[in-house]
Amino acid sequence: xxxxADEIDQYLQRLFPLCRSLTGEPNRETxxxxxxxxxLTIHEVPSGTQVYDWxxxxxxxxxxxxxxxxxxxxIVDFKSNNLHLVSYSTPIHSSMSWExxxxxxxxxHHLPDAIPYRTSYYQRxxxxxxxxxxxxxxxNYTEPLTVMVDxxxxxxxxxxxxxxxxxxxxxxxxxxxxxxxxxxxxxSLSGVLLTAFLARQLARAKQRNWSYRFIFVPExxxxxxxxxxxxxxxxxxxxxxxxxxxGGPGAFGxxxxxxHMHPINTMIETVLVEMGxxxxxxxxxxxxxxxxxxxxxxxxxxxATISKDRYYEYQEYHSSLDNLDFVVGQHIKxxxxxxxxxxxxxxxxxxxxxxxxxxxxMLSKYNLYPSKGGHQLPEMNERSEIDLLLWILFLCNxxxxxxxxxxxxxxxxxxxxxxxxRLEEKGVLELV
Numbered sequence: 001x002x003x004x005a006d007e008i009d010q011y012l013q014r015l016f017p018l019c020r021s022l023t024g025e026p027n028r029e030t031x032x033x034x035x036x037x038x039x040l041t042i043h044e045v046p047s048g049t050q051v052y053d054w055x056x057x058x059x060x061x062x063x064x065x066x067x068x069x070x071x072x073x074x075i076v077d078f079k080s081n082n083l084h085l086v087s088y089s090t091p092i093h094s095s096m097s098w099e100x101x102x103x104x105x106x107x108x109h110h111l112p113d114a115i116p117y118r119t120s121y122y123q124r125x126x127x128x129x130x131x132x133x134x135x136x137x138x139x140n141y142t143e144p145l146t147v148m149v150d151x152x153x154x155x156x157x158x159x160x161x162x163x164x165x166x167x168x169x170x171x172x173x174x175x176x177x178x179x180x181x182x183x184x185x186x187x188s189l190s191g192v193l194l195t196a197f198l199a200r201q202l203a204r205a206k207q208r209n210w211s212y213r214f215i216f217v218p219e220x221x222x223x224x225x226x227x228x229x230x231x232x233x234x235x236x237x238x239x240x241x242x243x244x245x246x247g248g249p250g251a252f253g254x255x256x257x258x259x260h261m262h263p264i265n266t267m268i269e270t271v272l273v274e275m276g277x278x279x280x281x282x283x284x285x286x287x288x289x290x291x292x293x294x295x296x297x298x299x300x301x302x303x304a305t306i307s308k309d310r311y312y313e314y315q316e317y318h319s320s321l322d323n324l325d326f327v328v329g330q331h332i333k334x335x336x337x338x339x340x341x342x343x344x345x346x347x348x349x350x351x352x353x354x355x356x357x358x359x360x361x362m363l364s365k366y367n368l369y370p371s372k373g374g375h376q377l378p379e380m381n382e383r384s385e386i387d388l389l390l391w392i393l394f395l396c397n398x399x400x401x402x403x404x405x406x407x408x409x410x411x412x413x414x415x416x417x418x419x420x421x422r423l424e425e426k427g428v429l430e431l432v
Contacts, residue, residue, distance in 0.1 A: 004336070008193050008329030011037070015189055016324055019082040019182045022121055022218045023047075023059040023158050030179050030192070031161040031216060037196040038203065040161035040216065043229075047155040051228035054221055057121065059156025060088050067101070067128060070143045076128050082182045083320050086127035087119040091151050095144040104128060104147075107135045108319055115320035117184060121221075124153075158225060161216035163199050167208030172233070173346065174240035174301055175199070175212060176290055178219035185327035187311055187318065190247030192216060194336050198243075201340060209347050213237070223290035227299055234294070239264050239346070240303035242291045246335035247327035248309020253280035255288065255310070257302035258295045263401055264304050267349070270403045271341045272306075274412060282310070306342070308335045345403055352420060352429045353398035361393055366426040383411060389419050396420075398432045 014033060018026040031042050049056040065078035065085040078085045086106070104127040108114040112132035120127065126149050130138070138145065161179075177195040181188030199214045213233075217223050227234050240257075252272065256265045260283065272279045286292060288311070291303040308331060316322045354361070363369035368389065383391075388409070395405045402420065406413035423429040 004197065005329035005333040008197065008332050011193055012185060012189065012324055012327065012329060015192070016183055016185060017082075019062055020180050020188075021060050021087045021119075021182065022057060022180055022221055023156060024061055026182070027159045027179055027218065031159060034161060034192065034196050034216060038163050038199040038214070040163050042159060042161050044157035044159055045225045045229070046157050049225070051221070051225040054224050056158050056221065056225060057088075058153045059158075061152040061154075062089075063150040063152075065089065065128070065149045065151070066147075067138065068146045068148075069141060070145075072146075075137055075145075076130055076134055081115055081320055083115045083117055083184075084129055085149065085151075086125070086129060087117075087182065088121045088153070089126035089149050089151055090124050090153065091149050092126050093146075093148045093150075095146050097144060098139055098141055101138065101145055101147060105130060105135060105138065107132055111315065111319060111321060113321070114316070117181070117318040117320075126151075158218060158222060160218070160222050160226060163214040165199065165203055165208065165212040165214070167211040169210055172211045172213045172237050174215070174234070174237050174294065174303070175243065176215045176217065176223065176240065176294070176303075177243045178222065178290060179216050180218035180222070183320070184318070184322040185324055186245050186248045186309055186314070186316070186322050188219075188244065190327055190332050190335075191242075191244040194246045194332050194339065195243045197336055198339050198343070202343060217290070219290060220293070223293040227293055227296075231298075234299050234301065237301050240291070240294050240301040241339070241342075242289050242294070242303055242305045243339070244289050244305060245307045245309055245311045247332040248314055249326070249331060250309040250314060251280055252277050252335070252338070253282060253307050253310050253313075255282040255291070255305040255307070256284050257291075257304045258284045259302055260284065262302040263349075263404060264302055266404045266407055267345050267401070268304055268306060268342060270407045270413065271338060271345055273407070275338060275341060277338070280310075287312075306335065306338055349401050349403065350420075351398060351401045351432045352392075352396040352424070353432050354393050354396045355428060355430055357397070360390075361428055363389070366428060368422070368426065368428075383409065385419065388416065389423070392416060392419055392423065393428070396429055 067076040108116040177191040294301040294303045
């Protein structure tokens, strides 16, 4: 059987070259390839559809784009790297001087060998992105340069994929990724593949306590369109995960949901600690990915992100150096294992309530206290059983899960289970 990391590598090779954007055939091709992993339902939202304060844009098609010198030699060529063309560029075929061309040329400010990623989604314009060497070559030409952008913008549709996985409870967990970035491996593509493999693994489970809603959308406009089309369902969801930048060689990190006290944050921290991962913690802010949409006032999903080389943090971000040398299947699998462990925690999550909340429980009455009192001293390093029992009774308030309590006490949650079981048998705790 093929190793999961190797399988991910094979899909990276197939998906990386596609010129994805907000709309268009490369997006549909991407979703079609993902259907080999998980049975997505693909939906289309027509151009011009009003989705809250936004409008779904025209569909963008690219056939070719280049800049050539007077001899016809191409200095910049879309076919060599699709990041050379500013996404959603309008068509043009003209000769012009460098001074006329210069406002339409973008280079990376810190990485001379990189092609930057730029877009012009909602302003009709055109442009090219180049390396520093290409920029200097263009700037040195005194003769007119020929610019050709063979693109088309016309009414079409925005495509997104959806996979609904029912469980024993109708309460859903949202797991979302975005499909709109061209030829960047960590930003976007790593999250797409992790989400697909996570869905496949979860679909194989014999039983699921929760239901799961997996969605593959173009960033921002796709998430907004999805919320507008599924408003009642989305408002009923409490927990969400946005999967992005999960395949770099650097540090693990997680971005908290908008309510930093929400259990999803505690559970992620518990998983990372128990798996022995060093990690960075990022508080929620209004920048980032589609958690902005899912966390908005009307929708209100507590949405978190687990990453490996998070967006903004690595120097290759939004450039041609975010490539298949930077991202490999093994890195994505390492993050996938964390997400799978988090799902295991979510599936097993239990919350108990102390049935005797007024003052302390008389433990001896339930045969839970040593027969001789007075000699029990709290242990400073390793907690005694009686110490854990008292903390469990104190913290089981109907809101804290066992994972929350384990994190507070800095112990493995597995050591709480037998104590909780005894307390439940004695009628002191009840499962909420």
